[in-house]
Amino acid sequence: xxxxxxxxxGVVGSGVCSILTTHKKKLYSAIGEEVYIKRILDLRxxxxxxxxxxxxxxxxxxxxxxxxRVVAEVMGGIHPAYEFTAQLLKxxxxxxxxxxxxxxxxxxxxxxxxxxxxxxxxxxxxVGGGIPILRPMNQCLVANNVHEVAGIxxxxxxxxxxxxxxxxxxxxxxxxxxQELGFAERNPAADVEGHDACRxxxxxxxxxxxxxxYPKGIHTEGITNISLNDVKYASSFNSVIKLIGDxxxxxxxxLDIFVAPMIVNRHSQLAxxxxxxxxxxxxxxxxxxxxxxxxxxxxxxxxxAVVADIIDCCKHxxxxxxxxxxxxxxxxxxxxxxxxxAVYLRFSTNDKEASIAEVKDLFGDIVQLSITNxxxxxxxxxxxxxxxxxxxxxxxxxKKSKLLSNIRxxxx
Amino acid sequence: xxxxxxxxxGVVGSGVCSILTTHKKKLYSAIGEEVYIKRILDLRxxxxxxxxxxxxxxxxxxxxxxxxRVVAEVMGGIHPAYEFTAQLLKxxxxxxxxxxxxxxxxxxxxxxxxxxxxxxxxxxxxVGGGIPILRPMNQCLVANNVHEVAGIxxxxxxxxxxxxxxxxxxxxxxxxxxQELGFAERNPAADVEGHDACRxxxxxxxxxxxxxxYPKGIHTEGITNISLNDVKYASSFNSVIKLIGDxxxxxxxxLDIFVAPMIVNRHSQLAxxxxxxxxxxxxxxxxxxxxxxxxxxxxxxxxxAVVADIIDCCKHxxxxxxxxxxxxxxxxxxxxxxxxxAVYLRFSTNDKEASIAEVKDLFGDIVQLSITNxxxxxxxxxxxxxxxxxxxxxxxxxKKSKLLSNIRxxxx
Numbered sequence: 001x002x003x004x005x006x007x008x009x010g011v012v013g014s015g016v017c018s019i020l021t022t023h024k025k026k027l028y029s030a031i032g033e034e035v036y037i038k039r040i041l042d043l044r045x046x047x048x049x050x051x052x053x054x055x056x057x058x059x060x061x062x063x064x065x066x067x068x069r070v071v072a073e074v075m076g077g078i079h080p081a082y083e084f085t086a087q088l089l090k091x092x093x094x095x096x097x098x099x100x101x102x103x104x105x106x107x108x109x110x111x112x113x114x115x116x117x118x119x120x121x122x123x124x125x126x127v128g129g130g131i132p133i134l135r136p137m138n139q140c141l142v143a144n145n146v147h148e149v150a151g152i153x154x155x156x157x158x159x160x161x162x163x164x165x166x167x168x169x170x171x172x173x174x175x176x177x178x179q180e181l182g183f184a185e186r187n188p189a190a191d192v193e194g195h196d197a198c199r200x201x202x203x204x205x206x207x208x209x210x211x212x213x214y215p216k217g218i219h220t221e222g223i224t225n226i227s228l229n230d231v232k233y234a235s236s237f238n239s240v241i242k243l244i245g246d247x248x249x250x251x252x253x254x255l256d257i258f259v260a261p262m263i264v265n266r267h268s269q270l271a272x273x274x275x276x277x278x279x280x281x282x283x284x285x286x287x288x289x290x291x292x293x294x295x296x297x298x299x300x301x302x303x304x305a306v307v308a309d310i311i312d313c314c315k316h317x318x319x320x321x322x323x324x325x326x327x328x329x330x331x332x333x334x335x336x337x338x339x340x341x342a343v344y345l346r347f348s349t350n351d352k353e354a355s356i357a358e359v360k361d362l363f364g365d366i367v368q369l370s371i372t373n374x375x376x377x378x379x380x381x382x383x384x385x386x387x388x389x390x391x392x393x394x395x396x397x398x399k400k401s402k403l404l405s406n407i408r409x410x411x412x
Numbered sequence: 413x414x415x416x417x418x419x420x421x422g423v424v425g426s427g428v429c430s431i432l433t434t435h436k437k438k439l440y441s442a443i444g445e446e447v448y449i450k451r452i453l454d455l456r457x458x459x460x461x462x463x464x465x466x467x468x469x470x471x472x473x474x475x476x477x478x479x480x481r482v483v484a485e486v487m488g489g490i491h492p493a494y495e496f497t498a499q500l501l502k503x504x505x506x507x508x509x510x511x512x513x514x515x516x517x518x519x520x521x522x523x524x525x526x527x528x529x530x531x532x533x534x535x536x537x538x539v540g541g542g543i544p545i546l547r548p549m550n551q552c553l554v555a556n557n558v559h560e561v562a563g564i565x566x567x568x569x570x571x572x573x574x575x576x577x578x579x580x581x582x583x584x585x586x587x588x589x590x591q592e593l594g595f596a597e598r599n600p601a602a603d604v605e606g607h608d609a610c611r612x613x614x615x616x617x618x619x620x621x622x623x624x625x626y627p628k629g630i631h632t633e634g635i636t637n638i639s640l641n642d643v644k645y646a647s648s649f650n651s652v653i654k655l656i657g658d659x660x661x662x663x664x665x666x667l668d669i670f671v672a673p674m675i676v677n678r679h680s681q682l683a684x685x686x687x688x689x690x691x692x693x694x695x696x697x698x699x700x701x702x703x704x705x706x707x708x709x710x711x712x713x714x715x716x717a718v719v720a721d722i723i724d725c726c727k728h729x730x731x732x733x734x735x736x737x738x739x740x741x742x743x744x745x746x747x748x749x750x751x752x753x754a755v756y757l758r759f760s761t762n763d764k765e766a767s768i769a770e771v772k773d774l775f776g777d778i779v780q781l782s783i784t785n786x787x788x789x790x791x792x793x794x795x796x797x798x799x800x801x802x803x804x805x806x807x808x809x810x811k812k813s814k815l816l817s818n819i820r821x822x823x824x
Contacts (some may be wrong), residue, residue, distance in 0.1 A: 005775035019555050019698060030554050031620070122550060130699035132544070132552030138546030142442045143431050210441070222588060269705055272684045286431060286716035287542035287706060290725070293681055294702035307555035319731060322442070372596035 002268055002314045003363050004029070005019035005039040007064040007084060008075035009046060009055075012125070015303025016072050017051060027307070029295060031314045038068055041075075050371075058354050063087055070313040072306050073097040078266040089113045089121060094317075098302050104199035107214035108327035120321050121142050127153065127200045128278050130301025131294035137207055138323055146208045148217075149384025150246040150412050151280035152273050153200040155296045156191035157223050157243040161261075162274045164231050183276050183297075193222035194243065194259040201245030201378035204280070209249065211328040219336040220256040226261055230346060230405050232371045233380040237344070239263045240271050241293050244410060254334040262410040265395060270412050281412060285331045337389035342409040344369075346380040349401035355379065358401070362394040382409060414443070414726045417451040417474040419459060420487035421467075424510050424537070427715025428484050429463060431720075435466060439719070443726045452482055453487075475499055480663035483726040484718050485509040494518050498557065501525045501533060502550050506729075508721035510537035510714050516611035520624035520739035532733050534721040539565065539612045540690050541757060542713025550735055556696025558620045562658040562824050563692035564614040564685050565650045568603035569648045569655040569707045573673075574686045577652050578805055582639060584655060595688050605634035606671040611656030616692070617669055621661065623740040631670040631748040638673055642758060642817050645792040651675045651755070652683050670789050673757050674822040675794075682798035682824050694823060696757040749801035754821040756781075758792040767791065769814070774806045794821060 004020075006013050027035050031279060038057050039062050040046075049055070059080075059139050064066055066285055071088050073095055075081045081102050085095050097103065103110075103123045114121035121293065124134050128151075139144070152158050156178055163174035175192065178184035190196045198220045205213040225245050240265045247257040269291045273279035278296030283289055295301040312321065349355035353384045356379055360366055366381040379401075383391070395403055416432075418540045419427050432449055439447050449798050451474050452458075452467050462466070471492070474480055483500050485507055493514050497507050502525060509515065515522075515535045528531035538548050540563075551557070568590055575586035587604065587636065589597035610632045615626040633657050646653050654676045659669040676683045681703045685691035690708030695701055707713040724733065748772045761767035767789055772778055778793040791813075795803070807815055 017700075019691035023555055023557065026557060027555065066634065131702055132697075135552055136544035136548050139724060140547055140717065140720050142437055143439065143716040145435065145438060169626055233457070269684070272681070284542075284716065286427075286712040288620065288713065290706035292702070292704060295700050302700040304555040304696065305552065308552050311554055312551065322727065323565055 001034045001036050003036050003038040003067045004070045004072065005041065005068045006037060006060070006072045006074065007041040008073070009042040009044070009098035010074070010076070011299045011345055012063050012302045014072040014307065014409070016074060016306050016359040018301050019300070019307045027311060030311050033314065035314060036311065038065065041353065042302050046133070061250065063091060068097065069317055070094045070095060070310055072310060073099060074306060076101070077097070078105060080103055080161065080287055085110055086232070089117055090121050092117050092119050094120040094313040096122045096306055096313060098306050099167035099198070099210060100199040101204060104215050107203065107206060111324050112327070114186065115324060116219060118320055120313050120316060122312060122323060124309050124323065125302045125305035127203050128280055128292065128294065129296040129298060130304050131278060131280065131292050131296060133280050133292050134207055134323070136292070140286060141284050141290065144286045146282060146284050147206055148246070148248045148283040149201070149204045149280065150244055150270065151201070151204070152242055152270055152278050153197040153245045153280070153296065154191055154243060155276035155278055156188065157197070158278070159183045159276045161223060161226070161241055162227070162245065164228060166226060170228060171224065192224055194220040197243060197245040201247055201257060201259060201388065202255045204246040205255055206325045208247070209255060209332070210325050212325055213255060213257060213333065214330050215276060215330070218332060219260070219339050221260040223261050225405065227405065230407060231347060233344065233369045234309050236371050237382065238262065241407065242270060244270070244412070246264060250334065253332060255332050256283055256334045256339050258336060258339060260391060262408045264410045266412055268410065268412045269386055287306045292296045337387060339388050340385055341388065341389055342383050342385045343407060344380060344382050344407045345403065346378065347401035347407035350374065350377065350402055351400060352379055356381070362397055378404070413446045413448050415448050415450040415479045416484065417453065417480045418449060418486065419453040419474070419482045420485065421454040421456070422450055422488070424712045424714045424718065425486040426717050427711035431712065431715050431719045432773040435713060439723060442723050444544050447722065447726060450477065457796045470517065471496055474737060479540050480505060481729055482722055484722060485511055485810045486718060487511070488513070490514055490517060491520045497522055498525055501529055501531050504531050506532040506725040508534045508718055508725060510535070511720050512538040512608070512611040515802055516614045517629050519618060520737060522629060523736050524739070525731065525737060529685045529818070531817050532725050532728060532730055534556050534724060534733065534735060536721050537714045539615050539715035540692055540704065540706070541710060542716050543690060543692065543704050543708060545692050545704050546619055553699060553702065557703070558661060558694060558696050559643045560658070560660045560695040561613070561616045561620055562656055562682065563613070563616070563693070564654055564682055564690050565609040565657045565708065566603055566655060567688035567690055568600065570685065570690070571595045571688045572604070573635060573638070573653055574580065576640060577640070581688065582640060583636065587681045601715060604636055606632040607657060609657040613659055613669060613671060617659040617667055618737045620659070621667060621744070622737050623744065624737055625667065625669060625740070625745065626742050629742060630745065631672070633672040635673050637729065637817065639817065641790070642819060643780045645756065645758060648783050649794065650673065650782050652679050653819065654682060656682070662710060662746065665666060665744060668746045668751050670748060670751060672820050674820045676822045676824055677693065680822065680824045692753065749799060751800050752797050755802065755803055755818070756792060756794050756814065756819045757822060758790065758815035758817035759817055760790050762789065764791055764814060766786065768793070769812035770810060774809055790816070
């Protein structure tokens with residue numbers, strides 16, 4: 001019998017309890033031993049839970065219990081999850097988590113503490129919820145030099161964009177619907193402004209490069225400025241708008257990493273990932289594109305990834321897993337100004353002909369897009385590829401029209 | 413330094429050599445030791461290879477070399493791959509392979525030999541080429557009860573069907589193009605008749621159920637009878653025709669497993685997997701649908717999966733991995749007659765009205781399909797769901813028309 005503890009009894013934590021309880025036979029056959037939930041840490045009371053006798057409000061009940069070998073941290077947030085995790089790892093217990101904020105912010109340090117103490121720190125659930133991604137990247141794709149990882153990493157924003165694309169809903173209405181259906185939080189900032197996706201692409205970039213990439217300073221754009229007209233112009237370009245977390249590993253050793261809405265050709269596998277689903281594309285030099293698709297959030301999908309990590313820890317109580325990356329200070333991150341891309345630009349103007357001529361003059365070869373019922377006072381173009389710095393320089397010189405939208409064209 | 417051998421220097425074997433040679437640094441950082449190719453077994457001569465001095469025609473040079481710890485079997489076929497693998501495992505060497513025919517035919521026995529001798533037998537490359545699938549199923553999805561695994565498991569047939577669907581090519585022309593492009597062998601029977609896909613779904617079913625499922629006796633249909641009219645009728649039903657390997661794990665413990673062309677709704681993730689690509693959907697009770705997409709064949713994609721297994725063996729020279737399933741005699745396989753599905757039926761007739769009335773009378777609720785320029789002597793319908801046995805019974809009673817096509821409707 002292997003004794004475990006769960007810290008947090010919210011959406012994911014209650015899912016972990018549920019799977020450990022209802023899938024006993026399945027788990028036993030995977031490990032060859034029973035997994036026993038000894039303690040559940042939560043400040044709230046759960047008197048009606050069948051596990052009511054296991055609840056505690058005292059972290060020390062877990063930390064000092066030598067019988068507890070593996071702890072699932074599913075509290076979320078940085079504090080006190082960070083302090084608790086560090087202490088548990090120092091005491092030689094393995095910790096598994098779905099806490100992307102903590103991994104993205106303190107992953108290198110916690111991995112180092114785990115290594116020093118011959119414990120495991122695993123976090124498959126932190127990216128892509130129930131979608132297997134970190135372990136496949138670390139194990140199955142290990143013979144590849146990974147050139148790029150790009151993904152739809154946030155289900156809330158993908159749901160909103162899908163409603164805008166498929167049903168012609170405005171952003172605000174789609175957000176409201178997402179909130180009603182439980183796909184968006186009451187305060188949706190972390191999702192719609194791209195911060196959640198940024199944490200996840202940083203974790204993927206850290207794993208692929210072997211060096212921690214911190215979210216701080218990474219260019220992060222959300223979808224709050226996307227309008228229905230942008231969706232329509234994209235459609236005329238045989239494309240859809242998706243919020244993409246992207247990291248390219250350049251030949252000079254730099255990481256071109258950002259989160260931004262992108263115009264994605266309908267032929268891309270990522271274009272077909274709709275609603276609350278996530279999809280992650282890994283481009284390896286041997287495999288070419290490999291894509292992982294599934295539910296990126298939700299109680300049971302996320303909890304099933306947490307439980308898979310618990311099982312892995314139970315199997316490796318003595319041997320450490322090889323998941324590890326070193327610390328860094330983001331010194332390899334390419335300044336966003338140097339990132340190269342074609343862009344879609346939408347302008348308002350009082351003199352369309354003169355404005356288009358000006359844009360053409362500044363940007364050189366452009367493709368003008370057109371939609372039905374196009375306003376006389378609006379136009380949209382797609383430029384050739386150049387650096388963000390050059391694009392911004394040229395945009396500063398635009399006199400005859402006003403920039404409404406500026407969206408990267410994806411090469412995915 | 414860990415010494416390995418490679419048996420077979422064909423498409424996959426030369427890819428394995430290439431990756432082990434060109435990705436030395438990447439592999440070193442994964443294992444912490446160098447991987448050294450000590451021997452390559454092939455009956456042919458490769459005097460110009462940079463590794464010419466390592467080639468041997470004698471299997472015993474590998475078997476008796478105690479320094480060789482891990483062997484990649486990439487010869488293909490059953491004999492002598494089976495005998496060689498068994499002997500290597502008995503001598504305590506770990507074996508990795510891309511040989512789906514061998515795994516599907518003798519997997520349970522070889523896994524048992526590996527277990528007895530504390531060695532590993534790994535075969536990630538045998539299903540889905542470079543797509544990570546066996547390890548994610550075995551590790552990341554282990555907390556799920558898997559209800560169904562369904563996939564496009566053969567790139568050759570998917571390429572042919574894509575050309576029929578997108579370009580209106582006839583089967584024979586599409587096959588010829590596939591052969592010209594190297595996606596199909598000169599003797600394409602194993603691909604177009606579904607045997608290759610059958611081996612792969614049997615491996616997936618064995619892994620998911622923990623009991624070997626043998627290809628012998630599994631219902632296996634290929635795509636040689638699919639006509640352009642079937643493609644058009646499917647399109648009118650907002651669907652595409654895909655060759656699917658499918659296994660459902662029924663509540664009564666039976667496995668509903670088969671390979672057949674299926675009519676797949678365009679909204680399914682599998683409908684968007686085109687050309688030579690493969691895609692595998694795993695339906696778990698916690699994760700819901702998870703889909704893995706990528707190149708299912710080819711030298712470097714497949715070789716990269718073989719090398720990932722080599723690395724895993726190198727990391728686990730003392731500890732066995734947990735990949736295992738027990739032997740069986742297919743006693744849990746549902747008789748195909750009891751498999752339940754809706755079907756698409758296409759008939760030729762001299763009296764359309766009377767024929768449709770007859771089919772309706774026999775099958776009850778049907779949906780009649782229609783295409784532009786439909787022949788006066790042809791019609792197509794979709795039935796409700798019933799067992800294959802019932803469908804065949806009813807078809808035997810059809811008098812007024814002649815059955816041209818009979819294709820399952822997918823629920824994917």
